[in-house]
Amino acid sequence: xxxxxxxxxxxxxxxxxxxxxxxxxxxxxxxxxxxxxxxxxxxxxxxxxxxxxxxxxxxxxxxxxxxxxxxxxxxxxxxxxxxxxxxxxxxxxxxxxxxxxxxxxxxxxxxxxxxxxxxxxxxxxxxxxxxxxxxxxxxxxxxxxx
Ligand code: 5GP
Ligand code: ZN
Numbered sequence: 001x002x003x004x005x006x007x008x009x010x011x012x013x014x015x016x017x018x019x020x021x022x023x024x025x026x027x028x029x030x031x032x033x034x035x036x037x038x039x040x041x042x043x044x045x046x047x048x049x050x051x052x053x054x055x056x057x058x059x060x061x062x063x064x065x066x067x068x069x070x071x072x073x074x075x076x077x078x079x080x081x082x083x084x085x086x087x088x089x090x091x092x093x094x095x096x097x098x099x100x101x102x103x104x105x106x107x108x109x110x111x112x113x114x115x116x117x118x119x120x121x122x123x124x125x126x127x128x129x130x131x132x133x134x135x136x137x138x139x140x141x142x143x144x145x146x
Contacts, residue, residue: 013104014053027075031067034075037108044083044111048072054105056094068107075109085111 016023017033026046027034037045048071050064060068072090079085089110093100 011053011102011104013047013049013102013106017049017051026078027071029067029071031064032071034071034109041108042110042112042116044079044085046075046079046109047106048075048109049104049106055103056100056105057092058094060105064105068105072107072109079109079111083111084113086114087112 012021015021016035023035025033025035027048030051032048032050034046034048037047039045048068050060050068052061052064054060054064057065076085076088076090079088089108089112091108091110092106
């Protein structure tokens with residue numbers, strides 16, 4: 001058990017899991033739960049979370065992470081089948097600079113349709129640049145530094 005499993009503080013997602021706050025659940029088992037986001041970016045926007053309180057990607061147990069991703073696939077299939085989604089984005093933020101606002105590990109499942117947000121695609125392509133092989137190799141060495 002990780003240190004975070006003994007978490008006793010105030011967390012909105014833990015409150016939803018324990019029924020102290022309302023949640024619209026679409027999946028629950030002994031390890032993970034999925035419920036609809038209260039501020040959907042796209043219709044059907046769903047959050048998949050471990051039932052145990054972990055803060056972020058560095059904290060979450062491998063076992064919970066694997067189960068979260070398995071359920072992310074189940075939810076994605078439901079979106080494609082029943083919400084007429086034509087695509088899916090799976091997103092996660094760790095840390096405030098990355099945009100994390102709720103510090104209970106979660107993955108966003110976003111059902112997408114063609115033309116539903118051209119800005120999203122535009123942002124991706126204007127932010128990114130074609131990297132040189134040298135740049136990529138240098139970064140790989142930095143990443144793998146012991
Ligand atoms: P983050 O910004 O941490 O990646 O995502 C947190 C998400 O939790 C946001 O998309 C936000 O709309 C959602 N959220 C915050 N409070 C609640 C709540 O009380 N209920 C539900 N269902 N979602 C919430
Ligand atoms: Zn929590």
